[in-house]
Amino acid sequence: MSKIVLKNLAKHFGAVKAVDNLTLEIPAGSFTTLLGPSGCGKTTTLRMIAGLETPTDGEIWIGDQCVFSRREGRFVPAGDRGLGLVFQSYALWPHLTVFENIAFGLKIAKVKKAEVQKRVEETAEVLQIGELLKRYPNELSGGQQQRVAIARVLVMRPQVLLLDEPLSNLDAKLRMDMRAELKRLHSEMGSTVVYVTHDQLEALTLSTHVAIMDRGTLQQWSPSMVVYNQPANVFTADFIGNPRINLVQGVFKKEQERFVFAAPGLELPLDVSEDLVRLVGRPVTLGLRAEDFTLSTTPAEGFLAAEVESVLPAGSEWFVRVRLGELALMTSTTYDPQVDSGGTLWIQVKPEKMKFFDEDEKLIIGIGSTYGRKEVA
Amino acid sequence: MTTVGRLIGRIRMKSSPERLLAVLFMIVLAYVVFVPLLVMLKETVLVHPMERFQIPGAMPGDFTWHHWKTVLTSPTLVKPLMNSLIIAVSLGLLSVLVGGILAWLVVRTDMPFKKAISNLAMIPYIMPSWTMTLAWITIFKNQRIGGTQGIFQYLTGIEPPNWLAYGMLPIIICLTLHYFPFGFMLIGRALQNIDSQLEESAELLGASRWQNMRKIIFPLVLPTIFSTFLLTFSRGLGTFGAPSFLGGPVRLYVLSTLLHSNLVGQRTGMAYIIALIMIAFGVLVLYMDSKVLASRRSFVTISGKSGYRGVTSLGKLSKPIGIVVLALMALVVIVPVVVLAIDSVMLLPGRYELSNFSLHYWIGPASSTIGLGTNVAGVLRNPQILEAFGNSLKLSLATALICGTAGMLIGYAVVRLRGTRTAYLLNNLSFVPYLIPSIAFGSIFLALFGVPRGPIPGLYGTFTLLVLACSVKYLPYAARSGIGAMMQIGPELEEAGEMAGAGWLQRLRKIVFPLQKGPFFSGLLLPFISAMRELSLVVLLVAPGTQLATTITIRYTERGWTAYANAVMILIVAVVLILEYISRRLLGTDLAKGIGG
Numbered sequence: 001m002s003k004i005v006l007k008n009l010a011k012h013f014g015a016v017k018a019v020d021n022l023t024l025e026i027p028a029g030s031f032t033t034l035l036g037p038s039g040c041g042k043t044t045t046l047r048m049i050a051g052l053e054t055p056t057d058g059e060i061w062i063g064d065q066c067v068f069s070r071r072e073g074r075f076v077p078a079g080d081r082g083l084g085l086v087f088q089s090y091a092l093w094p095h096l097t098v099f100e101n102i103a104f105g106l107k108i109a110k111v112k113k114a115e116v117q118k119r120v121e122e123t124a125e126v127l128q129i130g131e132l133l134k135r136y137p138n139e140l141s142g143g144q145q146q147r148v149a150i151a152r153v154l155v156m157r158p159q160v161l162l163l164d165e166p167l168s169n170l171d172a173k174l175r176m177d178m179r180a181e182l183k184r185l186h187s188e189m190g191s192t193v194v195y196v197t198h199d200q201l202e203a204l205t206l207s208t209h210v211a212i213m214d215r216g217t218l219q220q221w222s223p224s225m226v227v228y229n230q231p232a233n234v235f236t237a238d239f240i241g242n243p244r245i246n247l248v249q250g251v252f253k254k255e256q257e258r259f260v261f262a263a264p265g266l267e268l269p270l271d272v273s274e275d276l277v278r279l280v281g282r283p284v285t286l287g288l289r290a291e292d293f294t295l296s297t298t299p300a301e302g303f304l305a306a307e308v309e310s311v312l313p314a315g316s317e318w319f320v321r322v323r324l325g326e327l328a329l330m331t332s333t334t335y336d337p338q339v340d341s342g343g344t345l346w347i348q349v350k351p352e353k354m355k356f357f358d359e360d361e362k363l364i365i366g367i368g369s370t371y372g373r374k375e376v377a
Numbered sequence: 378m379t380t381v382g383r384l385i386g387r388i389r390m391k392s393s394p395e396r397l398l399a400v401l402f403m404i405v406l407a408y409v410v411f412v413p414l415l416v417m418l419k420e421t422v423l424v425h426p427m428e429r430f431q432i433p434g435a436m437p438g439d440f441t442w443h444h445w446k447t448v449l450t451s452p453t454l455v456k457p458l459m460n461s462l463i464i465a466v467s468l469g470l471l472s473v474l475v476g477g478i479l480a481w482l483v484v485r486t487d488m489p490f491k492k493a494i495s496n497l498a499m500i501p502y503i504m505p506s507w508t509m510t511l512a513w514i515t516i517f518k519n520q521r522i523g524g525t526q527g528i529f530q531y532l533t534g535i536e537p538p539n540w541l542a543y544g545m546l547p548i549i550i551c552l553t554l555h556y557f558p559f560g561f562m563l564i565g566r567a568l569q570n571i572d573s574q575l576e577e578s579a580e581l582l583g584a585s586r587w588q589n590m591r592k593i594i595f596p597l598v599l600p601t602i603f604s605t606f607l608l609t610f611s612r613g614l615g616t617f618g619a620p621s622f623l624g625g626p627v628r629l630y631v632l633s634t635l636l637h638s639n640l641v642g643q644r645t646g647m648a649y650i651i652a653l654i655m656i657a658f659g660v661l662v663l664y665m666d667s668k669v670l671a672s673r674r675s676f677v678t679i680s681g682k683s684g685y686r687g688v689t690s691l692g693k694l695s696k697p698i699g700i701v702v703l704a705l706m707a708l709v710v711i712v713p714v715v716v717l718a719i720d721s722v723m724l725l726p727g728r729y730e731l732s733n734f735s736l737h738y739w740i741g742p743a744s745s746t747i748g749l750g751t752n753v754a755g756v757l758r759n760p761q762i763l764e765a766f767g768n769s770l771k772l773s774l775a776t777a778l779i780c781g782t783a784g785m786l787i788g789y790a791v792v793r794l795r796g797t798r799t800a801y802l803l804n805n806l807s808f809v810p811y812l813i814p815s816i817a818f819g820s821i822f823l824a825l826f827g828v829p830r831g832p833i834p835g836l837y838g839t840f841t842l843l844v845l846a847c848s849v850k851y852l853p854y855a856a857r858s859g860i861g862a863m864m865q866i867g868p869e870l871e872e873a874g875e876m877a878g879a880g881w882l883q884r885l886r887k888i889v890f891p892l893q894k895g896p897f898f899s900g901l902l903l904p905f906i907s908a909m910r911e912l913s914l915v916v917l918l919v920a921p922g923t924q925l926a927t928t929i930t931i932r933y934t935e936r937g938w939t940a941y942a943n944a945v946m947i948l949i950v951a952v953v954l955i956l957e958y959i960s961r962r963l964l965g966t967d968l969a970k971g972i973g974g
Contacts (some may be wrong), residue, residue: 052872079878091869095891104887105877156877 001191002063002082002159003028004049009058011044018044020216022058026209031186031193033203033224036213037239042196045213046162049194050085051078062160079108084153088165090145092137098124098148099133105156123155126185143174154189163195167202179206200240204228212236234357237287243319243330248286249359252279261286261356265325266304268349285357290319290332292353296346297338303346308339322347394881395793398786399803406806409849410813413821414656417649420824421445425645444646454635454651461631464548464620465613469606471553476560477602482702483561484568485594486689489699495565497706502558503957504713504950505910505927507618509551511946512713514622515720515939517542525726528716532729543627548619554709555619556612560605567601568594586689600669607669611662614655615814617913622934633816633913640820640917648820655817663809714950721756721944725749738940749938756944762929766948768840769926773908776847780855780904781897783848788859789889793868804860811853815913822846823917838920850914851904858903862896902960906953 004026011019019041026032034042047053049060051067054075060068062083067076092101099120106116124130127147137145146166153161163182167175183206186193197203203210203224210227212219212235220232231237237245250263259270263286296303306322306329313319319332322345331347339345424439448454482488483495501509518527519542530536540546571594579593620631630638632651639648691698720726724735726749737747741755756762787807794800810818822845826836836842866889874884890897912927919928926949930942 050872050876052875078872078875079880083876085873085876087869087873089867089869091867091873093870093873093888093892104874104879108874108878108883152873153876 001028003061004160004192004194005059005061006045006049007059007061009045009048009060010056011041011048011053012056017216019048019055022213022216022218024211024218024221026192026194028063028192029190030209031183031195031207032209032211033195033197033207034211034213035197035200035203035239036219038198039215040213041216042198042213043164046085046164046194046196049160050083050162051076051081052085082159083162084156084158084160085162086149086153086164086166088168090137090149090169092145092148092152094137096136097133098129098135098137098140101137101148102133102152102155104152109156119155120151123151126154126188127151142170143178146170146178150185154185158191160192160194161189163193165197166195168197168199175202182206201242204240212239214239231287231355234285234287237355237357241289243290243332245355246288246290246329248288248327248329249283250286251283252281254280261354263327265327268354270354271351279358283359285359287355287357288329288349288353290330292350293329293331294348294350295320295331295333295337296348299346300348303348306345306347308337308341308343308345310341311337311339320345393793395790396799399790399794399799402783402787402790403799403803403806406803406809406849406852409825409845410806410809410821413825414653416824417653417821420649421646421653423646425643441646444650447647448650454654457630457632457635458654460545460620460624460629461614461633463545464552464631465610467549468552468556468613469610471549472556472560472609473564473602473606474560475553475557476562476605477564479557479561479702480565480568482698484565486691487695488691488702489696490703494699494703494706495561497703497710498561499558500710500954501555503906503910503953504555505618505912505946505953506552506555506616507622507912508713508717508946508950509554510547510619510622511930511934511939511943512716513547513551514542515716515943517547528719528729539627543623544629548623548629551619551623552613552616556609559609559612563605563608564598564601567598571597590689603669604666607662607666611659611814614658615816615818615913617816617916621931633814636816636820637916640823649824652817652820655814656821659813659817667805714947717943717946721940721947723940726939738944749940751936751938751941753938753941756941756948759941761924762926762941762945765924765929766926766945768923769909769949770952772840772843772847772925773905775844776851776908777901777905779844779848780851781901783852784855784857784859784900785862785893785897786859787852787856788861788863791856791860792863804856807856808853810850815850815911816917818850819846819914819917822849837918838922840923842918843915843923843925846914846918847904847908847911851907854903854907855900858896858900862893862900865896866892899960902956906956909953909956910949 004024006022006024006026009019009022009024010017022041022045034045036042044053048055048068049062055068055070057070058068059066059070062081065076066072066074067081068074093104096104102120102123103116106119111119120133121130124133127150129144129147129151132140132144132148137148140148146169149166166182167178170178179202182193195203195207204227207224209222210224211221212227214235220227220236222230222232227236228240231240231245234247238247248263248266250261250266253260253262259280261268261270261284268286294303299305304324306324309321309323309328311318311320313336317332317334318337319330320337320339321328321330323329324347329347337345421444422440422442424441424443479494479498483491488494514527516528517537518525519530519536519539520526521536521539527537527542575597576589576593579589584592615633617633617637620629620634621637623629624631624634632655636648636651636655639645639651719729721738722736723729723733724737724747725733735741737744737755739755740757741747742758743752743754745752753759753761787803791800791804791807794803813821822842823837826833826842826845828837829835836845870892871884871888874888879887910927911925912931915925916928916931919925924932926945930945933939933942933945
């Protein structure tokens, strides 16, 4: 169990900055996810931690040991960092049996034969692949290969376990099982896990901490539920959540001692603290998730009439796309709205769920009652 | 941290084994490809010992523009250059035409016997390039130049005219029959790789088969056709065997034969100017080909997801066409071998009768009374020929091993460094020997290693020189197949080993090599066969002690003892074909994959 510290880490490929000035402290024993769209630098970051990629600049610490420092000229090779890495493609050696695959690292480390046998069998037992030891990788299913790949890494008892999109090659059902399995392993092993994925749902369900990256820079670093409720900027808000968050461009106005957010088709009265007066007249972006609306089938006080564009039932909930003047909004409800395309619904925005973003800085503006004034790092 | 430790850390960060490998190979390749160019340039402006009397008042070693002036002002070079270009262009066009039609028939029509035809079509390329040439001479030779009659005259009583027996026409025909498999293979593969969805879309939009062919397939294959033309063109320019055997008797000179006679006559300056001209053509071809390749990459897509491929029905003609094509292929393969075999068992040349049958030139003793009275023992008991044959085998084996290993390592470095400038450079550099005409390449090695240079001793007349020349010349094949093989194993397999603490050598030994065993051994085949049948490249480099099976045939042909030469050819063809067969059976190798990059 070790913490991992990245200080001003950078990796440039020519003019392309794959990772730029990344500073991050991953707590010991945490399950941290590096999350972002493809090309955001998450895998590069993981590979730098692993020692497979040499950073252009910065420092990497694992536990109390500095494993990389450009300034000091220090570079600890991958094999000496006490890490395990599970590859996206599993990278099982096709010419070796499952046993030989798992035993490879132990043999390199010159562990005694009896000990190798014992540890491989133990690990195989934990991952429930005890019967597969004599088989070759191409005789295994995707899920079994996945387990072998994890066993091969766990048998070395690594301080830190790195996983590079390990579930992306599995079908949806198997993926759900493996998530539960990974969570069980994490609590049993207690080692620090760094997990790379582009799947936000996976990130939210698995991890204790999430680092969201985009184009090589860190966008947000917080416990996993915080990123959903308090996105640090428009990118994070837009990236997390399915369906996508509604982003409404508008301006802050003050009308007769009342603050108002005004957008074409939408005007929302607000209850804000006095020091936000400086923002009056400024353009802002309002972020509203589908569940941030209250829907009504009949007209009601404070509700706006909206034209229904389409209704998408999803089993446990219904997604309804509505139109308010020029504005198209995705809303959701947990009961059947009993309306068809072309019909009318009445909607209200839950005031405590409004997320405002400054047009230039993209930082959240502390506003609304529940999240009032809370700045998110 | 100490300064030394810091330095080591710095170096470790920057260097990786694949980078070191790449740099090493680049240095070696640059040395064997570019340094000789400078040496040759220098030689073209020096007076050589044999030229003292042609250049009044000059001493050997003096600086002179004599050679360049001669080339630029006198017509000595114009005719051979034109001849070479005519041959090369015709060869390029014919290879595209014959190979292309054959490829279309095999890949895109319902012609029967496809498998047999495509197997047969590769054989002419595997045989030595001048097998066809020797067979041609045996059939069509006439007596105007002296010597005996050929099979044609024996059978018909008509003496073949000079234009049929020797010169341009037979050279072009023989070379085409040798190189058309090139076109067949390259164009065939391009036709196969066209995503059938492209055709299906056109079809759904109402395009007829013929429109599809003209508007979709042809434009997509056009870059390959152009590339095939360039590659065979460059082969035609560098080839030595056919123009030497068929051009010599009618004083038809091409660049390669002129280069050879100048070097033999110790007119080194002239020889190297010719070599430089040939290299200039090679570089031009490389440049043009890379342009074509760059454009090709942009639009040929390979998906192969759909099993459907547009097959044109030949209707009633399908069977007759199949039979004709099969017969033609069989003819091209069998006739030359049979002709050479018959000629080698005729005691007196020119009389193709049963009574004249004799195995004298195969197993007879040295005699001055039997047959031609050559006083040379039959091929199978002639120590000189057997030694040459042994040399050929040794050379092929050494070349194959060196090429195979180097090719794998280059493949490793290029694939691991993919996307970097180093990989790009190494990849292109390893392809350069392919495009330097063989005989010019031989003269490069003569220039480079003929005399001691720095720490490298003079290697002229040594076996090492032959191995070196062949290894570098065939490196492009090996590098191509090495890159192809390495592409198959993702970097993660090795990185997983790295994570487990395995060092580079351990990873090579435990992961990379076990996975590449198959490709490695099958990759040995092409360099082996190429070295076994090589003539153009080694003809300048052999010395009395290092004669090869191929070069010794020239000596016998020159003396008019074709029976010996033909017998040796049969042996070479046999070795090459048997080897190809065995490795196809045992390793499942497909030569077609390695040719042409």
